[in-house]
Amino acid sequence: MHPLSDNPARPAGASPDRPGERELIDEADDPTAPSVGVGPHPRPWPDDPRLDPALLEHGDRRNVIDAYRYWRLDAIVADLDTRRNPLHVAIQNWEHDFNIGSIVRTANAFNATAVHILGRRRWNRRGAMVTDRYLHVHHHPDVPSFLAALAQQGVTPIGVDNLPGSVPLESAELPQRCCLVFGSEGPGLTDEVVRGCAGLVSITQYGSTRSLNAGAAAAIAMYHWALTWGRPGV
Known part of the structure; x- marks a missing residue:
């Protein structure tokens, strides 16, 4: 694994050791990576203040457990804080x-x-x-x-x-x-x-x-x- 580099001569994800191959990178940086998470929530949406309208509208592709799907970030942190x-x-x-x-x-x-x-x-x-x-x-x-x-x-x-x-x-x-x-x-x-x-x-x-x-x-x-x-x- 290589440290992060700001070298503009190397394309994002390109491996300096194996030209033409790619390093493992974040899925958000790789449009060919398999889709994860869930898509838009069907309407009518649940009436829950913990839910994020943008995620309900567009889907939730974050790497979170199913119990936290569509939740706002601050709501997830608040719930985790109850059982740290x-x-x-x-x-x-x-x-x-x-x-x-x-x-x-x-x-x-x-x-x-x-x-x-x-x-x-x-x-x-x-x-x-x-x-x-x-x-x-x-x-x-x-x-x-x-x-x-x-x-x-x-x-x-x-x-x-x-x-x-x-x-x-x-x-x-x-x-x-x-x-x-x-x-x-x-x-x-x-x-x-x-x-x-x-x-x-x-x-x-x-x-x-x-x-x-x-x-x-x-x-x-x-x-x-x-x-x-x-x-x-x-």
């Missing part, structure tokens, strides 16, 4: 890591209370596939401000990295109100973040590679938390 899981997710953003979008998308799937971006305010949103619109995303310019925000909410920071002293995830007892903290791809968690975490967990591996992709590691860790603390969905 007490899980927070944090990502260090020092290198404009493309994994951040993937982690945000997974946090949406587990209906996390919040996502925290540490470091740079701007982050690579492509992998999120607009799921950040349904989440509460907070920016923290530095580690102390991030840790202070968690402490104020009674949330325990748990670092996820294969560092000395980490506990295997499968045997770890994660707190219900915790924040899973992930480092940038490559460098991993910084020493400052490690010092601020109440504990460290690692994912047991069985192959030759030293570490998992950060996006994959985040999905595994969130699922492990949900096995114990996750609330039923819609």
Whole structure:
């Protein structure tokens, strides 16, 4: 997967490694992609203030569950807020890591209370596939401000990295109100973040590679938390 590029010489979706082929891109950018969602709602329309007249008129092609078809964005967020899981997710953003979008998308799937971006305010949103619109995303310019925000909410920071002293995830007892903290791809968690975490967990591996992709590691860790603390969905 390649980082985003503003190079005008390469057409949208074109692969720099395989000329003539296309990268996987957002369906909204590709008119040949299969249609998803539902078409216009038959009249008479339901009398429901949560519904968006424009979506009822033209159809709803968003990647949302059926229960939210035709709903306004703010109505979906308000409903999600009534049943958020007490899980927070944090990502260090020092290198404009493309994994951040993937982690945000997974946090949406587990209906996390919040996502925290540490470091740079701007982050690579492509992998999120607009799921950040349904989440509460907070920016923290530095580690102390991030840790202070968690402490104020009674949330325990748990670092996820294969560092000395980490506990295997499968045997770890994660707190219900915790924040899973992930480092940038490559460098991993910084020493400052490690010092601020109440504990460290690692994912047991069985192959030759030293570490998992950060996006994959985040999905595994969130699922492990949900096995114990996750609330039923819609």
